[in-house]
Amino acid sequence: MTEENQDREWQEEKNRVHLVVDEIKRKINILRSRVSQLKDNVLDIRREFWDDVTVNIEELDDRIETEASIKQQQEFLSERERSHGKASEQLETLDKLKHSPYFGRIDFQQDGEDTEQQIYIGLASVMDENDEHFLVYDWRAPIASMYYDFPPGPANYDTVQGNISGEINVKRQYLIRDGELKGMFDTGLTIGDHLLQSVLGNQASTKMKSIVATIQREQNRIIRNEKHKVLMVQGVAGSGKTSAALQRVAYLLYRYRETLTSEQMVLFSPNPLFNSYVSTVLPDLGEDNMQQMTFYQFLDSQLSEQFQLETPFEQMEFYLQQNRSEKDSLREQAMHYKASFSFQQMIDQYLDQLAESGISFRGITFRGQMIIPKKAIAQYFYKTERTLSIPDRLEQVSNWILYQLKKLEKVEREKDWVLEETELLDKADYMDVYHTLQEEHDFSEDTFHDYEREEALLRKRVVNWRLRPLRAKVKQLAFVDVLKTYRQLFSQRIHQDLAVEMPDRWQEISQMTDEYLAQKYLTWEDAPAYIYFEKSLLGFDAQRTIQHVFIDEAQDYTPMQFELMKKMYPVSRFTMLGDINQGIYAHSVAEETILSDQLPDEHERIVLTRSYRSTRPIVEFTKSMMPDGDLIQPFEREGNLPIVMEVEQPEMAKEKVIEQINHYQEQGHETIAIIGKTIKECRLIHQYLSDSVNVELMSESAHTFGKGVVVIPVYLAKGIEFDAVILFNASRENYQHELERNLFYTACTRAMHDLALFSIGTPSHFVDDIPNDLYRHYKMHEIPVKSSE
Numbered sequence: 001m002t003e004e005n006q007d008r009e010w011q012e013e014k015n016r017v018h019l020v021v022d023e024i025k026r027k028i029n030i031l032r033s034r035v036s037q038l039k040d041n042v043l044d045i046r047r048e049f050w051d052d053v054t055v056n057i058e059e060l061d062d063r064i065e066t067e068a069s070i071k072q073q074q075e076f077l078s079e080r081e082r083s084h085g086k087a088s089e090q091l092e093t094l095d096k097l098k099h100s101p102y103f104g105r106i107d108f109q110q111d112g113e114d115t116e117q118q119i120y121i122g123l124a125s126v127m128d129e130n131d132e133h134f135l136v137y138d139w140r141a142p143i144a145s146m147y148y149d150f151p152p153g154p155a156n157y158d159t160v161q162g163n164i165s166g167e168i169n170v171k172r173q174y175l176i177r178d179g180e181l182k183g184m185f186d187t188g189l190t191i192g193d194h195l196l197q198s199v200l201g202n203q204a205s206t207k208m209k210s211i212v213a214t215i216q217r218e219q220n221r222i223i224r225n226e227k228h229k230v231l232m233v234q235g236v237a238g239s240g241k242t243s244a245a246l247q248r249v250a251y252l253l254y255r256y257r258e259t260l261t262s263e264q265m266v267l268f269s270p271n272p273l274f275n276s277y278v279s280t281v282l283p284d285l286g287e288d289n290m291q292q293m294t295f296y297q298f299l300d301s302q303l304s305e306q307f308q309l310e311t312p313f314e315q316m317e318f319y320l321q322q323n324r325s326e327k328d329s330l331r332e333q334a335m336h337y338k339a340s341f342s343f344q345q346m347i348d349q350y351l352d353q354l355a356e357s358g359i360s361f362r363g364i365t366f367r368g369q370m371i372i373p374k375k376a377i378a379q380y381f382y383k384t385e386r387t388l389s390i391p392d393r394l395e396q397v398s399n400w401i402l403y404q405l406k407k408l409e410k411v412e413r414e415k416d417w418v419l420e421e422t423e424l425l426d427k428a429d430y431m432d433v434y435h436t437l438q439e440e441h442d443f444s445e446d447t448f449h450d451y452e453r454e455e456a457l458l459r460k461r462v463v464n465w466r467l468r469p470l471r472a473k474v475k476q477l478a479f480v481d482v483l484k485t486y487r488q489l490f491s492q493r494i495h496q497d498l499a500v501e502m503p504d505r506w507q508e509i510s511q512m513t514d515e516y517l518a519q520k521y522l523t524w525e526d527a528p529a530y531i532y533f534e535k536s537l538l539g540f541d542a543q544r545t546i547q548h549v550f551i552d553e554a555q556d557y558t559p560m561q562f563e564l565m566k567k568m569y570p571v572s573r574f575t576m577l578g579d580i581n582q583g584i585y586a587h588s589v590a591e592e593t594i595l596s597d598q599l600p601d602e603h604e605r606i607v608l609t610r611s612y613r614s615t616r617p618i619v620e621f622t623k624s625m626m627p628d629g630d631l632i633q634p635f636e637r638e639g640n641l642p643i644v645m646e647v648e649q650p651e652m653a654k655e656k657v658i659e660q661i662n663h664y665q666e667q668g669h670e671t672i673a674i675i676g677k678t679i680k681e682c683r684l685i686h687q688y689l690s691d692s693v694n695v696e697l698m699s700e701s702a703h704t705f706g707k708g709v710v711v712i713p714v715y716l717a718k719g720i721e722f723d724a725v726i727l728f729n730a731s732r733e734n735y736q737h738e739l740e741r742n743l744f745y746t747a748c749t750r751a752m753h754d755l756a757l758f759s760i761g762t763p764s765h766f767v768d769d770i771p772n773d774l775y776r777h778y779k780m781h782e783i784p785v786k787s788s789e
């Protein structure tokens with residue numbers, strides 16, 4: 001293109017930006033007055049709510065009419081509120097678009113058509129003044145997918161009517177800030193190395209950013225995938241798994257906007273810090289956040305008050321402790337076994353046995369008296385139809401018990417204690433009884449036996465009131481002693497009959513498990529198993545409204561945990577994202593995880609190998625420590641070589657770390673993480689540094705982090721990134737086991753621009769695997785000061 005043409009084109013594009021921004025501003029003005037009108041409307045309706053309702057409660061007909069009138073008024077108010085909410089959201093989106101209305105363009109010539117279409121792509125659609133043509137297409141529109149999927153040349157996209165093919169003649173990126181065109185580039189194969197370079201070169205933020213302008217083709221496959229019930233993504237560190245997952249949520253909310261809402265989606269995240277880290281992405285995209293929770297919160301909500309539940313981080317701290325006792329190593333073995341598929345099979349087989357015999361029941365007592373002994377309940381249960389599931393059979397038992405309670409109720413009403421307790425009834429009960437009597441009079445005109453009738457009604461109330469909690473418990477199937485039944489699994493008698501693989505020291509493991517259960521303490525490895533067992537026995541209270549479940553850091557989930565989720569969310573689709581190299585729980589190294597497992601369901605697997613987060617030197621360094629590291633490709637972004645600094649003792653490390661922090665801050669790094677292996681180590685680091693540097697300690701309870709320097713254990717830094725990372729003690733002593741390799745790798749891959757490893761003593765052998773030219777190695781010796789005599 002000649003320079004003159006270039007200038008002309010630049011001017012045209014500049015003018016177009018102004019034109020679109022002007023149209024957006026015009027729309028904002030109209031919308032603003034509509035929003036304020038709707039707001040006044042809503043306030044007026046609320047203020048005058050009762051004026052417009054006909055209230056008359058004298059007669060039955062009047063009451064019905066009053067109710068209808070209230071309902072009508074309520075519906076009118078809700079409709080206005082909804083319209084106001086919708087218009088306010090549109091206004092917010094337009095406010096964003098006014099600064100940057102679009103970021104991309106493709107010129108597409110559809111096969112068989114004469115004219116080409118210019119498709120401008122932005123955060124949301126904008127129509128022209130007459131609502132006839134798109135000035136901007138939403139990035140999620142079907143036609144916009146070609147922007148992410150194809151370089152200039154032949155291209156196609158799917159629509160509801162079928163696939164449409166043609167030719168992309170121009171593919172262009174724009175940088176528009178404050179409503180002004182700042183730059184534009186014609187792009188080739190990948191979307192704007194230019195733009196991506198500049199985005200990735202920015203400082204890390206304490207909140208995750210949206211990537212719509214630079215989504216890569218392989219990420220787009222994740223975002224728009226709709227074929228399979230289970231989508232599984234194995235992506236290397238920093239490959240954009242979380243980013244793609246969040247854009248996918250936004251995509252689905254757009255694609256199914258008539259039927260899907262953010263409340264019907266759940267994201268399982270690794271820790272509460274991560275929750276807040278990603279919380280701004282969807283609102284930035286103009287969508288509401290989906291539900292977010294950790295698996296711990298999920299389990300905790302299921303266990304209610306029954307148990308004390310160990311957190312995954314407590315388990316991790318246990319696992320990482322240096323000096324282990326004999327009992328500790330037994331628990332370690334138990335942790336592996338309980339994460340295995342064999343253990344799930346053991347539970348399933350045990351459940352099969354329980355269908356024949358062995359469930360422990362609780363007898364039903366009323367006022368201290370046994371009314372239905374557990375033996376009778378067991379007998380009734382084991383007489384029910386065996387082809388039915390256990391939960392269905394228990395439902396039958398529940399109905400039978402409720403029927404017995406009904407019979408009992410009649411007998412109890414006549415007893416003396418009931419009369420005594422009528423005095424305990426409150427005023428409202430007496431009033432109710434009085435009204436009932438009055439109504440009865442209205443109908444029968446029979447005032448005879450008033451006193452007896454009142455007493456009978458009061459007696460009925462007392463017994464009903466006393467039986468109510470019992471009935472509720474029966475409905476909850478509390479007559480099944482789940483814990484006792486589960487504990488039987490760990491008694492020798494039961495497991496002898498099970499045809500599953502047992503670990504070497506099963507007997508000791510059983511005993512240990514039983515001891516924990518007796519204390520109502522659930523270790524992290526026991527909790528999913530217990531809930532799986534409980535729900536299989538009593539029935540899953542399935543959440544059928546949830547349509548999509550996203551599991552981030554999926555490599556840390558066991559098949560049993562996944563099984564639980566599938567049963568809790570039976571109609572949901574699953575998107576699972578993880579990295580086998582970042583498995584940091586004991587089981588994720590040795591046992592099956594949902595990423596390594598062959599999923600029985602129909603699923604699609606997408607592999608991401610390009611890492612965007614870190615500079616090329618950091619990726620080259622980190623990938624060299626992983627066995628399959630060759631598969632990891634860095635995005636070409638230059639930077640400093642990582643540093644490995646070996647010091648003799650902690651005092652020296654402290655001094656050097658402070659120097660390094662200062663150096664990073666001078667370079668303009670705003671978020672710096674000093675990563676430790678355990679919280680214990682982090683507390684020590686914090687103590688070392690806090691009198692010289694402003695540092696914040698992040699513990700399990702942390703929900704947000706700010707700019708500055710933080711000290712954080714690896715497991716809480718998961719999924720998050722920082723401008724610079726300092727690994728405090730990368731020594732051989734501290735990092736040696738295979739599980740620790742993953743921790744080590746996860747810590748190092750949190751760095752965007754700079755990475756420094758400090759080692760007190762010889763560095764970990766994971767560093768030995770890295771070629772020397774990929775880092776700078778310093779060894780600091782203390783120079784003995786000669787004392788002058």
Ligand SMILES: Nc1ncnc2c1ncn2[C@@H]1O[C@H](COP(=O)(O)OP(=O)(O)OP(=O)(O)O)[C@@H](O)[C@H]1O
Nearest residue numbers: 211214215216237238239240241242243612613719
């Ligand atoms: N297409 C993209 N355009 C711009 N930035 C991107 C893109 N893909 C990823 N990134 C950036 O790369 C970084 C890593 O992304 P993200 O956290 O989503 O990766 P991840 O695979 O979930 O990482 P990890 O597993 O290591 O936690 C983020 O800063 C993200 O903004």
